[in-house]
Amino acid sequence: GDSVTQMEGPVTLSEEAFLTINCTYTATGYPSLFWYVQYPGEGLQLLLKATKADDKGSNKGFEATYRKETTSFHLEKGSVQVSDSAVYFCALSDQGGGADGLTFGKGTHLIIQP
Amino acid sequence: NAGVTQTPKFRVLKTGQSMTLLCAQDMNHEYMYWYRQDPGMGLRLIHYSVGEGTTAKGEVPDGYNVSRLKKQNFLLGLESAAPSQTSVYFCASRPPGLNFLGGANTGELFFGEGSRLTVL
Numbered sequence: 001g002d003s004v005t006q007m008e009g010p011v012t013l014s015e016e017a018f019l020t021i022n023c024t025y026t027a028t029g030y031p032s033l034f035w036y037v038q039y040p041g042e043g044l045q046l047l048l049k050a051t052k053a054d055d056k057g058s059n060k061g062f063e064a065t066y067r068k069e070t071t072s073f074h075l076e077k078g079s080v081q082v083s084d085s086a087v088y089f090c091a092l093s094d095q096g097g098g099a100d101g102l103t104f105g106k107g108t109h110l111i112i113q114p
Numbered sequence: 115n116a117g118v119t120q121t122p123k124f125r126v127l128k129t130g131q132s133m134t135l136l137c138a139q140d141m142n143h144e145y146m147y148w149y150r151q152d153p154g155m156g157l158r159l160i161h162y163s164v165g166e167g168t169t170a171k172g173e174v175p176d177g178y179n180v181s182r183l184k185k186q187n188f189l190l191g192l193e194s195a196a197p198s199q200t201s202v203y204f205c206a207s208r209p210p211g212l213n214f215l216g217g218a219n220t221g222e223l224f225f226g227e228g229s230r231l232t233v234l
Binding site for chain 2: 034044045089101106
C-alpha cells in the first residue's frame with residue numbers, strides 16, 4: 001500500500017537558518033502530494049501541494065518540488081522564523097483522489113529558537 | 115466562514131462511559147473522515163464516509179462507530195471508552211475525486227480544530 005516517510009525530529013534550528021524536511025513516498029501511479037502544518041493547539045492546515053511530477057508548490061516562503069524519479073517531496077525554506085515552529089506533515093492522495101483520504105507521514109516537530 | 119467544526123473541543127471520560135463527537139461542515143463536501151492523532155504515530159484513519167448514509171472502516175476502526183445521517187454531519191461514537199482511546203481526534207472533509215466537469219480533484223482535506231479526549 002501507499003506510505004509516506006519523513007524525519008520525525010524534533011528538528012531544532014536558529015532563526016534565519018535554512019530548513020529542509022525530507023519526505024519520500026511509495027505509491028502507485030501519480031499521486032498528489034501535500035504538506036500540512038499544525039501549529040500548537042490547532043488543527044492541520046494545508047501549507048502547499050503539487051499534483052504532478054516537477055510541479056513546485058509554494059506558500060509563506062516554503063517550497064517543495066514533486067520529484068517522481070526520487071519519489072520525494074522535500075520541504076524547504078530559506079530563512080525560518082520563530083513563528084514557523086510547528087509540526088509538519090507530508091501526505092499523499094491516490095491518483096484521482098481516492099475515497100479513503102490521505103496517507104500521512106508521522107510528522108516532523110520543528111522548533112525555531114530566537 | 116466556519117469550514118469544519120468539531121464539538122466538543124475537550125472531554126474527559128471514565129473507562130466504560132460512552133460519548134459522541136460531532137463534526138459539521140458547511141462546504142457541501144461529499145466525503146468526510148475521522149482521524150486520531152497520537153505521539154509518534156501521525157494521523158490514522160478511523161472511519162470515513164463518501165456520502166449521506168454510507169460509512170466505511172479505516173485503519174483503526176475497532177471500538178468506534180460512526181453515522182452520516184445528514185450530508186453535513188459525521189458523528190463518531192465511543193460505546194465503551196478505554197484508556198487506549200485517549201487521543202486527539204480530527205474530522206476532515208473534501209469534495210469527491212472527480213469534479214462536476216469530470217476532472218480530478220486533488221484530494222486535499224479540510225480539517226477541523228480537533229477534539230482532545232482523555233479516558234481515565
